[in-house]
Amino acid sequence: MKIGILGTGMVGETIGGALIARGHDVMMGSRSAGNEKAVAWAAKAGPRASQGTFGDVGAFAELAFNCTSGDGSLAAATAAGPGLRGKILVDVTNPLDFSKGRPPTLFFRGDDSLGEQIQRALPDVRVVKALNTINARLMVEPTKLAGGAHDLFIAGNDGAAKAAVIELLRTFGWSSFIDLGDISGARATEHYMPLWLRLYGTFQSPEFSIKIVR
Amino acid sequence: MKIGILGTGMVGETIGGALIARGHDVMMGSRSAGNEKAVAWAAKAGPRASQGTFGDVGAFAELAFNCTSGDGSLAAATAAGPGLRGKILVDVTNPLDFSKGRPPTLFFRGDDSLGEQIQRALPDVRVVKALNTINARLMVEPTKLAGGAHDLFIAGNDGAAKAAVIELLRTFGWSSFIDLGDISGARATEHYMPLWLRLYGTFQSPEFSIKIVR
Numbered sequence: 002m003k004i005g006i007l008g009t010g011m012v013g014e015t016i017g018g019a020l021i022a023r024g025h026d027v028m029m030g031s032r033s034a035g036n037e038k039a040v041a042w043a044a045k046a047g048p049r050a051s052q053g054t055f056g057d058v059g060a061f062a063e064l065a066f067n068c069t070s071g072d073g074s075l076a077a078a079t080a081a082g083p084g085l086r087g088k089i090l091v092d093v094t095n096p097l098d099f100s101k102g103r104p105p106t107l108f109f110r111g112d113d114s115l116g117e118q119i120q121r122a123l124p125d126v127r128v129v130k131a132l133n134t135i136n137a138r139l140m141v142e143p144t145k146l147a148g149g150a151h152d153l154f155i156a157g158n159d160g161a162a163k164a165a166v167i168e169l170l171r172t173f174g175w176s177s178f179i180d181l182g183d184i185s186g187a188r189a190t191e192h193y194m195p196l197w198l199r200l201y202g203t204f205q206s207p208e209f210s211i212k213i214v215r
Numbered sequence: 216m217k218i219g220i221l222g223t224g225m226v227g228e229t230i231g232g233a234l235i236a237r238g239h240d241v242m243m244g245s246r247s248a249g250n251e252k253a254v255a256w257a258a259k260a261g262p263r264a265s266q267g268t269f270g271d272v273g274a275f276a277e278l279a280f281n282c283t284s285g286d287g288s289l290a291a292a293t294a295a296g297p298g299l300r301g302k303i304l305v306d307v308t309n310p311l312d313f314s315k316g317r318p319p320t321l322f323f324r325g326d327d328s329l330g331e332q333i334q335r336a337l338p339d340v341r342v343v344k345a346l347n348t349i350n351a352r353l354m355v356e357p358t359k360l361a362g363g364a365h366d367l368f369i370a371g372n373d374g375a376a377k378a379a380v381i382e383l384l385r386t387f388g389w390s391s392f393i394d395l396g397d398i399s400g401a402r403a404t405e406h407y408m409p410l411w412l413r414l415y416g417t418f419q420s421p422e423f424s425i426k427i428v429r
Contacts, residue, residue, distance in 0.1 A: 181417055192321070195402050200395075200427065202396070203393065
């Protein structure tokens with residue numbers, strides 16, 4: 002499958018690498034063509050890897066992951082948008098505001114989410130919120146923890162798109178999914194960030210996940 | 216032990232009832248003496264139960280639970296404050312803003328919490344944030360789920376106060392605690408509410424809790 006990655010940070014690199022290892026062709030995108038990190042990644046990741054602008058990635062990909070930072074995620078998705086029409090965009094972003102230092106605050110107060118903003122801006126793109134509640138390494142290797150016995154939250158307006166994302170994530174080892182319904186479910190997982198960040202500080206490790214006990 | 220409950224809602228009634236069942240004397244407080252719900256609760260709960268104003272509760276209690284709604288929690292704590300000096304206030308509240316309908320939004324965007332506001336307003340009171348991540352029934356009967364194998368988050372500036380609260384909550388059946396550090400940890404659990412509310416809607420039941428998998 003031709004898969005796009007928006008963003009050149011650790012999340013994009015990690016997901017991109019895992020996809021290449023599973024035989025996909027991956028293009029990493031950034032604001033400008035020839036981005037130093039994207040070029041270095043593509044060179045290292047081998048012949049199935051390439052790089053380009055966000056717009057290039059939108060045109061190339063059958064499915065894309067939005068792995069940009071919260072303050073750039075809507076712009077990145079919008080730049081990739083024309084090529085992504087009718088396609089799936091897995092939105093991995095979190096609304097973290099680092100403008101006042103650390104720990105970051107949020108852009109919202111339970112009243113909106115990046116997932117919803119992107120879906121509103123790109124009504125023809127099938128936005129699926131997922132993976133934003135865990136560390137990059139665990140995103141692609143969930144079985145590192147308790148054999149994978151923890152939960153991944155997923156939200157989006159398009160049931161078939163969610164099913165396709167679940168199928169892809171199963172190849173990473175995910176087995177337990179909680180479908181939070183339409184894209185407004187992104188509000189739920191994006192506001193989990195302050196707890197995630199606090200637990201990260203408490204444990205001095207990002208290698209943890211949630212299991213919902215019922 | 217003489218324990219106070221601020222608030223006459225379901226959370227206060229449930230915690231109050233569980234404390235009476237364990238032999239404590241409990242006073243339920245509200246804005247005005249003779250509140251209809253508090254009087255009815257005290258009459259039903261038996262000779263160990265009483266009711267009064269928030270101020271009465273502060274004076275009576277050795278330890279109190281703040282079980283008011285988010286928009287009234289700071290005022291309730293402040294009204295009880297003079298009597299609570301040097302004592303423990305377990306803050307169970309959540310910053311839910313119902314002014315724009317349902318689902319509620321939050322009063323904060325990762326930049327503050329009710330627990331912190333109350334601690335700042337009452338520097339001589341030992342505020343401990345706890346129990347605000349679960350349904351009232353599970354607060355006092357955690358073993359209903361997975362034999363109690365799920366986590367309770369706790370935060371506060373005073374280590375001895377946290378230890379005393381943990382000791383009390385063990386009598387409800389809690390066995391697994393995650394100490395999130397000082398009272399700013401309240402920010403973490405209070406912002407979990409959008410996820411809790413969404414899961415409630417998804418499961419059509421409030422009987423669930425979190426286990427952190429590491």
